[in-house]
Amino acid sequence: MAKGVGFTLRELARALHASLEGDAAAFVTGVAPLESAGPDQISFLVDLRYAEAAKASRAGAFLAGPEASDLPGPVLRVRAPQQALIELLALFHPPADVAPGVAPSAVVARDASVAPTATVGPLAVIEAGAVIGPHVRIGPLAFVGAGAEVGEASVVHARVAVCAGVRLGKRVVVHPGAVIGADGFGYVFDGQAHRKIPQVGSVLIEDDVEIGANTTIDRATLGQTIVRRGTKLDNLVQVGHNVEIGAHSIIVAQVGISGSCRIGQGVVLAGQVGVADHLTIGDGAVVAAQSGLARDVGPREKVFGTPARPLLEAKRIFVLEGELPELVRRLRQAERRLAELEARLGAAETRDG
C-alpha cells in the first residue's frame, strides 16, 4: 500500500498544526515505525517508553509530543501526538477513490433503493426493499437482505451479511465476514425436542460503530438488538439477541455477550470475556481479558476472573494461590508444634498432678 506521495516538513507542520524544529524543506515520502524508518520517512514517538528506540532511529523526521527530547532529526511537535499520528497517516494514505455505481455483476432487487453516490461492488446481492444511502460502499460478495438499511457513508466490506430488516446508521464500518441479524439462539424444550422461538426482531447499529471481521450480532426475538453510537467491536465477537451495548464502548476480539444483556457506555470488555445472559454492566466498567461474568458489574467497576471478582481482590487471591504450597507447609508445621506442646503440657500436668 505504498504511495507515490510526499510532503515537505513545512507542509506537514501546517496540516498537523505542529511547531517545526528543523529543516522545513526536508521531504518525506512515508510514515514508518522507529525501527524501520529510513531517512526519507517520518516516524513518531507517541509513547515515551520508546524514547530509546527514537534516539536510535534513522528516520528523517519525527512527530512527537511536548516532553520528547534528544530526537536525532527534525521534529514536528504537537500537544496530542497520537491524534496527530492519525492525521499524518491519513495524509500519506488517503482513502482510495471509488467510483460510485453498481457493478454490472451485482444483483440488486428492482425495488431496492441505491443512492446515486453509493458504490455496490461486484457480485454483491441487495434484496428487495433494501436502502443503500449516499456515499455508502458495499463490497464485493456482500449481502444486504430484504428491507435492510445502510446509512450514509457506511462501508460494508466484502463478504459481509447484513440480514433482512437490519438497520445500520451513518459512517458504520463492517469488516469482511461479519454477520448482522442472524437468528438469536432461543428454544423451548417440549419434553421431546427443542422447539425454536421465532426470532422476529431486528438489529440497530447506530452511527460510527465499527464491527470486526467474522463478528456475529444476532437479531432480537422481539424488538431490537442495539449497538449505540461510536462503539467498536473487534473480530469474532458474539452479541446475542436483545443485547444493548451503550455508546463508545470497546469490545475486544472473541468476547461473547449472552442474550438480553445491558452493556453501558464507555465500557471495556477485553479479549475473550464472556457475559452470562440478562446481566447489566455499568457505564465505564472495565472487564479484564478472559473474565466470565455471572453477576452485574457496577459503573466504573474493574473486575477479573471466572467468575469475576473486583480486580484488586482477584489479583490478591491469585498471589495467595501461588503461596498455597507454602501455606500448607506452615499449617503442617503448626500441627506438629501443637502435638509437641500437647505432649509436653500433658507431661507437665502429670508431674503436677
Place this chain on the structure above:
Amino acid sequence: MAKGVGFTLRELARALHASLEGDAAAFVTGVAPLESAGPDQISFLVDLRYAEAAKASRAGAFLAGPEASDLPGPVLRVRAPQQALIELLALFHPPADVAPGVAPSAVVARDASVAPTATVGPLAVIEAGAVIGPHVRIGPLAFVGAGAEVGEASVVHARVAVCAGVRLGKRVVVHPGAVIGADGFGYVFDGQAHRKIPQVGSVLIEDDVEIGANTTIDRATLGQTIVRRGTKLDNLVQVGHNVEIGAHSIIVAQVGISGSCRIGQGVVLAGQVGVADHLTIGDGAVVAAQSGLARDVGPREKVFGTPARPLLEAKRIFVLEGELPELVRRLRQAERRLAELEARLGAAETRDG
C-alpha cells in the same frame, strides 16, 4: 419486520387452544414485550419473575399460564405459555413466501440435482453432483460443494459453505457464514515440518439440527463428524474432526470441541466452554460457561472451571479462594499463639525443672 396482519382474541384463543378471559372481539395487530407493548398489541407472561412488569404493562391483551393473576387486560390462558408463545409469534410472523426456482445468477453444475420445489438464491454456487432436496432454500452467495446433499425443507442461509461431500438431513437450518466440512486440523511433525494428514472423511448433520452464524464443523480424517438430530449449535462454535454430538444437545456460542470427542444426548455446553480431544461427555451432562474439560464427564454430571470440577465443589472452592486472605491471617495468628505457648511452657518447665 412489522406485518399488516391482525387477529381478534377469539381467533387467537382458538389457534392457541387457550381459554379466553375478556373481550373476545378485541383486535391485536402484533406481539410485543411487556415493557413496550401498546393497547393494540398482545404481550406475554411466561415467567412469573416478570409479574410486576406485567401489571404495569399497557398491552391490549396477555398470553399467560395458569398461575398468573391480576393482569391488566384480557388473558389468553394456556398450560404451557412458552410453547404457546411460539405459536403466537408464528401467527403474526408467518415465514416469508419464497418462490421456488433457481435464481438466474446462481451457478449450478449441470449434474447437480435441484428439486423443483427448492429455491436457490442469487449468486449461490452448487457444484457437481450436489443434491438439493424438496422445499430446500439455498440463500444468496451460499456454496454447496461437489457431492454434498441438503435434505428436505432445510434452509442454508446466505453465505454458508457446505463443503464437498457433506450431508445435511431434513429441516436443518444453517446460518450465514457457517462452514461445514473444512479440513480437520491434523498434522504429523516429521522433524522438519508439520506434514498434513489428508482429511478425507466427511460430515453428517442429522434432521432438525440448527447451526449458528460463522460456526465451523470440520470434516473427519476418515469416517464422519456427526451432529445427531435436534441438536442446536449457536454462533462461532468450533467442532473438530471426528467429533460426534448426540441428539437434542445445546452448544452455546464460542464453544470449542476438539477432535474425536463423544458428546452425549441432551448435553448442555454453555458459552465458551472448551473440550480437549478424545473426551466423552455423558448424556444429560451440563458444563458451565467458560469451563475447560480435560477429563471425561459422566452422565448428568454438572461441572465447572478450568480444569472442570463438579459444580458444587467448584463453587465451594471459589468461596474459599475469596477467604484466602482471612485464612492467611488466621494461620499467622495461630503461629503467634503457638510461639507464645512454647515460650510460656518452656518457662514453666524451667520452673518445674
Place this chain on the structure above:
Amino acid sequence: MAKGVGFTLRELARALHASLEGDAAAFVTGVAPLESAGPDQISFLVDLRYAEAAKASRAGAFLAGPEASDLPGPVLRVRAPQQALIELLALFHPPADVAPGVAPSAVVARDASVAPTATVGPLAVIEAGAVIGPHVRIGPLAFVGAGAEVGEASVVHARVAVCAGVRLGKRVVVHPGAVIGADGFGYVFDGQAHRKIPQVGSVLIEDDVEIGANTTIDRATLGQTIVRRGTKLDNLVQVGHNVEIGAHSIIVAQVGISGSCRIGQGVVLAGQVGVADHLTIGDGAVVAAQSGLARDVGPREKVFGTPARPLLEAKRIFVLEGELPELVRRLRQAERRLAELEARLGAAETRDG
C-alpha cells in the same frame, strides 16, 4: 468421498517402502479406522494404545510400526507409521483434478494477473493488480483484493477474503470463511469518541502456512502482520495487527493473539488461549488450553492458567485448591487445640503461681 481405486499389498508396500508380512496379492480398496474397517480395507495402528482395537479389527491388512505385534492380518511394517499413513491416505484419495482456467462467472479485474495454470472458481472476485500464481486454486465466491498476491500452488478455498495488498507465499492453504487483512483494532479516545488509527500496513503469509475456517488475521497499522513458513492455524483464530508468528508453530482453534505480539518458532498455543498485546512467546513454548497470557513466556516454557503460571506449579495449585475445604477444617481444629492448650497452660500457671 469413496473412490473406485484399489491396490494390492505388494503395490502398497512398494509405495510406502514398507516390509510386507502376509499375502502380497491381497487387494484393498480403501483405508478405514480399526473399528470400522472391513476385509477389503486396510487399517492402521500408529499408536500402541489402540493395540487391543487392532487385535479385534476385521481389516484386511494393517499398516504398523516396528513394535506392533499379534495383528490379525497381513502387515505393512514401517518405521514411521504416522507418516506412512499420510502417504497411504494420499494414494487412496488423490487430490481431485481441477482444470485450470477462470470460471466464466468469476469477476477478474482487467489488470489482475492470473497464471495460465491457475484455477479461479465460479463467482470469485479478483480485484485490480492482484497476482494469482501458477497452479493456484481460488475457490468459488472467494475474494482477492486489489494488489494482493497468492503464491504458487496455494489453495484459497471457497468464500475466503484475501484483502487488498495481502501476500500469500507458496503452497499456502486458506479454508472457507477466513479473512486475511481486515483492519487492525486501533483507536485513540479523544475525549469524545474513539478515533480510528488508519490501518495502512499489510499481511505476509509465508510458504506452507495453513489457515483454518473463519480465522481472522488483521493487517498491520504500519508494516506487516507476519505468519512465518510452515505454521498451522486452526479455525476461528484471531491474530491482531502487527503480530509476528514464527515458523512451524501450531495455533489451535479459537486462540486470540493481541496486537504486536511476537510468537516464536515451534510454539504450541492450545485451544482458546488468549495472549495480551505486545508479549513475546519464546521458541518451543507450549501454552495449555484456555490459558491467558499477561506476561512473556520463555523459550520451551510450559505454562497454564489465567493468568498463566509454569505448568507444574499450576497443576500443584489446582490440587491444593481442591484441598481447601480440608485445609480450612485443619486450621479450625488447630485453633481449637490452641485455645484448649492456652486454657490448660493458664490453669497450670495459676496452680504454679
